[in-house]
Amino acid sequence: MIVGAAGVGKTRLAREVLARAETAGERTNWIVGTESARALPLGAFTALIGDAIADPMPNVRHLINSFVAQQRQGRVLIGVDDAHLLDGLSAHVVHQLANTHNARLVVTLRAGTKPPDAITALWKDSLLARLDLEPLTVDATRAMIETALGGVVDARSARRFWKLTGGNALFLHQLVKDQVAAGRMRLMAGVWMWDGDVAVSQSISDMVGRQLHELTPEMAVVVDLLSQCEPLAVDVLCDLVGRGDLEDAERMRLITIERSGDQLMARLAHPLYGELRRAAAGEMYLSKIRGRLAQRLARDADADSQATVRRALLALESDLPPDPQLCLQAAQYAMTLLDLDLADRFATAAASAGAPDALGVRAMNLLLLGRGPQAENVLREIGEGGAAGANQWNTLRAANMIWMLGRCNDAAALLQNSGPDTESPADAAARTAVEACVDAVSARCGAAAEKATAALKSGLLSDFHAMLASVALTMALGALGRGDDLTTVAQGALDRAITSFQASHMRFWFGSVYARACRLTGRTEECVAMVERLADSAREVPGLAYANLASLMGVAELMRGDVRSAAKLLHEALAGVERHSVRTGLRPATCFLLAEAHAKLGEAEAAKEAIVEAQKCVPPDYLFMQTALSIATGWSLAANGCVNEAIRAVKSAAAQARQREQPTHELACLQVAAQWGDVSGAVRAREIANDLDLPLAKAVAQHAESLAANDGEGLLRASSDYQAMGDRATAADVAAQAAVAFTADQQRKRGLWAAALAKELSDACGGLCTPALRSPASQPLTGRQREIVELIVAGLSNRQIADRLVMSVRSVEGHVYRACQRVGASSREELTRIARAGPAATR
Incomplete structure (x- = not known):
């Protein structure tokens, strides 16, 4: 007996049970109780009886006997829908059938109704097992919507559907259909999103609103x-x-x-x-x-x-x-409540009604919304209107130029032309905070740290300018490797963001640079804790705020190795960015992370698409993003089989980072190069490890040195170090490299153990498919063979590989043949399968 409220899916479930029984060759009958048939004796069975009912009792015996006879001819399953609407005799027939045990029953009953006693007795007397069907959970609601639409839906939209329908499957199906038909539910960056008002159709009105x-x-x-x-x-x-x-x-x-x-x-x-x-x-x-x-x-x-x-x-x-x-x-x-679109409506109305400070509030809100050109227009209007505090408005305008318009040089010129003769100490502190941002964005980390620290210590900053200084300082500390100083800065910034309207939305802005700094310094747990704190303080946030939060949650998942979950969250973030036409750093930063996530999962085309999008929107003045762009580009190249090109890209970025005195940026490049098999960075990695007091630096040095020495035990120690820092994905790569090293050294048992560890870590990350995890350990390939196998895995033909590597097709075929011999493959397809299995293929 399936019991539940109207619309939760009782009938659908019962119908599915009968359909499967029919598929298995069983006989089925479907009986429906209705309000109109309830007045007739045996009304639910009228279609089966056929003749007019004069004396119902013989028909009861006839019905029961006919079902029993069907059972003798084969297994019978009877479905009874809406049993609470059965007349007394029909309910009696159902009860008797259950008592005979000769026919099996699936009965649906609406909760909160008063059914006939015979129906109640079905479960009270344990004749049928009772299944109470609850409304859909949030997760089940999202799964149902995604099944109906054939694509991903963002979590915020799914929760909105769930709240409006109460988890009622019938209402949910119709409401989704209505929103799609009305264009309220749209596909953005591959994710279905629902924004705006509810589109109400006559169908949903008839279902829900009869009483209205x-x-x-x-x-x-x-x-x-x-x-x-x-x-x-x-x-x-x-x-x-x-x-x-x-x-x-x-x-x-x-x-x-x-x-x-x-x-x-x-x-x-x-x-x-x-x-x-x-x-x-x-x-x-x-x-x-x-x-x-x-x-x-x-x-x-x-x-x-x-x-x-x-x-x-x-x-x-x-x-x-x-x-x-x-x-x-x-x-x-x-x-303060993170609804910037609503704040803009209020600020615009206040300005139109003559509130003196409304334009300034609106300008700041437009900046936080990422609407740089509009904010510039309002700020220019304020300046031309001769408003008090001209120097403060200049710093706000410069901040807008840096972060929303990507015009760092123009911002620097504007700040330089601000008259020091008219500056108050508070004005000077605000200018210093924004200058720190210019330095941080321009990769002048030492100067940025010095200026941001001085501005914060002045105690004269507004909440907005204090957050700007905290952002610049965090960027600088992360790049310089001063991880221990990050915690204090983060604590002050997040405390300020929760209480101030100027700083509230900047919690996400700060969170993104703090997450990057944590990643550069190997502080995974601290990053996850910060993201959880932000998520707790921003539940049910509106559109753009949710895009920021989804991006941060994606970073956290990527850092701790849940790559598949990270990709899903980052797609939601990119959809929100697309929906709100954001052109700020959030767009390229999300694309970098998406490219890495897709590449680690072996989704080469998706990684390439993310990089193409990122390259279109990184401002030329944003030197601080160049390392992240190079690493993401490298991951995309590696996923597409171009491992050597990927290594060259990150080694070039490492050299630039060294020139700019960004040691953790350089370290990140050396780390991924080692993950892709490069051994040339071992000496430099050890030099950085000696300079920086960071466990991550020591792990990268151990990794690079052990890889260069083909030291399986050393690689396992490095893998363990990465795991201790929460980076399971890198740990999987290094364990796979250890398996290859052990096998090459004839240590088969240790190789099998390392391969098993790599497989276990890879599975925990959502199923990785990286260059290290595509290297069979049974008979390690030569450099050229591995390069060609990577291109085969990426889907290139022999002709395309020959054109890429500037060699003849016959030479490519020879390398493929010898690679197949090494790993025991009998065909190109089997070689691809073995390569995808990686070291675990030896087990």
Whole structure:
């Protein structure tokens, strides 16, 4: 017996059981209880009886006997849908069939109804096992949507569907269909996203809103008030409607009322009721409703910033005259709550209504939204208007040039032309903070650290400028390898971000550079802890904020080796970036990470696409991104079979990083080169390890030196070191290299153990397919053979390989033949399979 609420999927599940039984060759019958047939004796079985019913009792015996006879001819499965609607005799037949044990039954029953006693007895007397079908969970909702759409849906959209439908599968199916049909659900960067209002169709209205079709005027007002703002205190509602109307609405299950502390709170009985009413009501009527509600809420003190934002939005969308101070305050609160799009609406309304500080708030909000050109226009307007604090506005304009427009040289010129004669100490500190950003972006790490430290120590910075200084300092400390100093900076920055409207959204901005600094210094656990803290402080965040958060969560997963989860999160982040037309550093940074994730999974084409996108949007002035771009490009090349080119790319980047005095950037390049088999960086890696007090540096040096010496035990120690730092993906690569080294040294048992470790780590990371994990350990390949095998795995033909390597096709065929001999492959296809299996192919 399958029991559950309407729409949770009882009938679908029962039908699936019968369909599988039919496929297995069993006989099936499908009986449906309906309201119309309930008045007839044996009404559910009318189609089986055929003749008019005069005396029902013989027909009961006839029915039972006919089903028993079917059982003798083969196994029978009977489905009974909506058993709560069966008439007494039909229910009796079902009960008797269950008692005979000659026919098997699948019965569905709606929860909360009063079925016939015979149906209740089915599970009470243990004649049938009872399965209570619960509404879909968030994860199950997302899986169902992705199945319906045939693609990935972002977590925020899935959660929104789940909240609106209550996990009801029937409602969910229709709502998804409606949003796609109305163009509200769109495919962005390969991910389905739902933004904007709910599109309401007649189908969903008929399913959910039958009770709403015949509301009295008084009932309509109750529902409409809650459709605009819920939950609402009953005391507030009683000032706008009669208490009796509330009681009637609760009795009709239009609303629910629950006690919260010393207050009674009302909300709609189903989330979709509000959407249906908003779609049906006229805008002028709803404007009046919002106005009445805003005026009533204004009589009481707002409980918190969310209450102020809620009241301000009601007033903004009502027939009331604009309140400039309320809009300005709501804009700041909305920024604190990470809803920058709503903050822009409030700030624009406040400026139009004459609030004196509104333009400045709007300029800062536009900057944080990534709308650099618009922010530049507003800031220029402020400057031309002769507003007080010209030097501060210049620093804000310079920050916009650096981070949103990618014009670092223009920003430096603007700061240089700011008049020191008119600067206050606070102005000078703000200018120094922004100059630190110029230095950090331009890869002048020593100068950036010095200026940012001085600006923070002044104690004169606004929250916005303090966050800028923290960003610059974190970038510099990460590049210089001063990992121990990062924790203090991060603590202060995140504490500030949680409490200040100027800094609130910058938590993600800071988080991204802190995550990069943690990766450069091997601090995986610290990065994960920071991301978890940010996620806890930003639950249910709006669109752009979620894109930032998804990118950060993707970084954390990539650092600790859950590469497949990282790729999914990073695709969500890129979809959000695309949806909000972001052109800031978030776009290329996300593309770098996506390229690496896809490359590590062996998804060569996707890695290449990510790099092409990244190369289009990295500003020329962003020297600090060049190392990350080179490493991501290298991963893409390696995934596409061009390992030697990948090594050359990162070795060139390592040389540049050394010239710029970025030791951890250089170290990162040497690390990935070693993962791809390069042994030339061992000496330099040890020099960096001696200069930096970082476990990561020591692990890279151990890795490179052991690889150069073909030392399997040393490579296993390096693999263990990487694991200790949380980097399972690199540990898998190094363990695979150890397997090859052991095998070459005739240590077969140790080679098998290292290969098993590499396989275990690779599986834990989502199934890696890197150059190291594509190297068979049974008979190690020569350099040229390995190069050709990598290109074969990437899908190139012998002719394409010959053109790439500038050799004859016959030479390529010879190398392929000898590689097959070494690893025991009988064909090109088997060689590819063995290469993909890597060291584990020896087991």
